[in-house]
Amino acid sequence: MEQREKKLNSNPSALLPILIFLVLYLGMGLIFEYGIGINMAFYDIPIVVTFMVALLVACLQNKKLSFDEKLVLMGRGVGDKNIITMILIFLVAGVFVGVTGRNSAEAVAYFLLSIAPAWASVAVLFVAACFVSTAMGTSTGTITLITPIAVAVSQVSGFSLPLCVGTVMGGAMFGDNLSFISDTTIAACSTQGCEMRDKFRANVKIALPAAIATLAVILAVSFNSGVGQIEIPEINLLLLIPYVLVLVGGLLGVNVFVVLIIGIISGLAITVGTGLAAGTIATGADVLELLKAMRDGASGMFETILVTVLVSAMCALIRENGGFEALLAFIRRVFKGRVGGRLGVGLLVGAMDISTANNTVAIVMAGPIAKEISEEYGISPKESASLLDTFSCIFQGIIPYGAQMLIAVSASGISAFEIIPNLFYPYLLAVASIVYILVGAGKNAKG
Secondary structure, X not given: OOOOOOOOOOOHHHHHHHHHXXXXXXHHHHHHHHHOOOOOXXXXXXXXXXXXXXXXXXXXXXXXXOHHHHHHHHHHHHOOHHHHHHHHHHXXXXXXXXXXXXXXHHHHHHHHHHOOOHHHHHHHHHHHHXXXXXXXXXXXXXXXXXXXXXXXXXXXXXXXXXXXHHHHHHHHHHHHHHOOOOHHHHHHHHHHOOOHHHHHHHHHHHHHHHHHHHHXXXXXXXXXXXXXXXXXXXXXXXXXHHXXXXXXXXXXOOOHHHHHHHHHHHHHHHHHHHXXXXXXXXXXXXXXXXXXXXXXXHHOOHHHHHHHHHHHHHHHHHHHOOHHHHHHHHHHHHOOHHXXXXXXXXXXXXXXXXXXXXXXXXXXXXXXXXXHHHHHHXXXXXXXXXXXXXXXXXXXXXXXXXXXXXXXXXXHOOOHHHHXXXXXXXXXXXXXXHHHHXXXXXOOOOO
């Protein structure tokens, strides 16, 4: 097949595969969860199968190309360096999370609670969730691990349970947005072609002010609350080391693969070492359990990887068929100038997130289109990646049918609508993002 260098024509019908996916996934999710009385959560809808249907629709379009030519286009999309890098980082990050596990995250939270006064417990929960999610790179994992601690803090201190749980959710989304090993960061940087440290520097200008404002709000609510004393279980501070190494390495700009390998090796050494000291890792069965944890961590990324492959193939066909040009034409009409282009990127990924209830999938879907928008409006790759990640986390942190909210509800026993008013961080992150777009964006477009 000849290499196509000509400018592609605008073709709105080429966007049909995306529409098919959204209708099927969102429609089935709403019907099964709310409409027909079946005990099936939104996240039980098979997203990989739904994307396969959308990809089939894309393959059936554009009769000018043979199926073999379409396979070549899909192969180029999947084989892009950024996509391969993304998949490899997903796998290594999964192994890291599997190695560090539950005990390390709990150690972080209880350590921070042990050095703070009781009245500041909710603020400490926020800081702990920020640290753990930034180190682990997963908001859902953080909420799973820290919410039971938040429940315990509420019970013994007298703080409102929705306040404690909403605070943990906010901290979890902070790290999901900023972490060097978060799947959203990996996806945003890979699709926009920027270094993670550059994206972090752009992103922190939005996330840090929002986090500081959130902390101030929490402290204002907590001060003079007359709460009771919190009992802290015994913790092993050695378990903090892998997280600290990953955070420091990321901040210093060390290659993400090197950072993760250091984290995995240190986590293995500490787990095995402390187990030997306690006499608990003495058999092959114990070592096998550790290997299984690594396997489970990597396998937990498989669906995300499959979605990445399918979306890359589908977007290659949509681009060839003129779908991206059609979307860009629409954005040119609706969004004007420096502010409009950046707002267009944010709302694009936000709409995808509302539809998919998965911020990583939203970024993978919106990423190629956002890249085109960025080139059209002179938005730097690091800024585009930052906007993609930030707006996806804003919407994901609020929607009541997202995985984060469902886990929090399950772990705490309260409803999503009790938690939503206490989600201070996502709301303040939205405010900080709008302020950034109106005031600070685009002044240094290069980089």
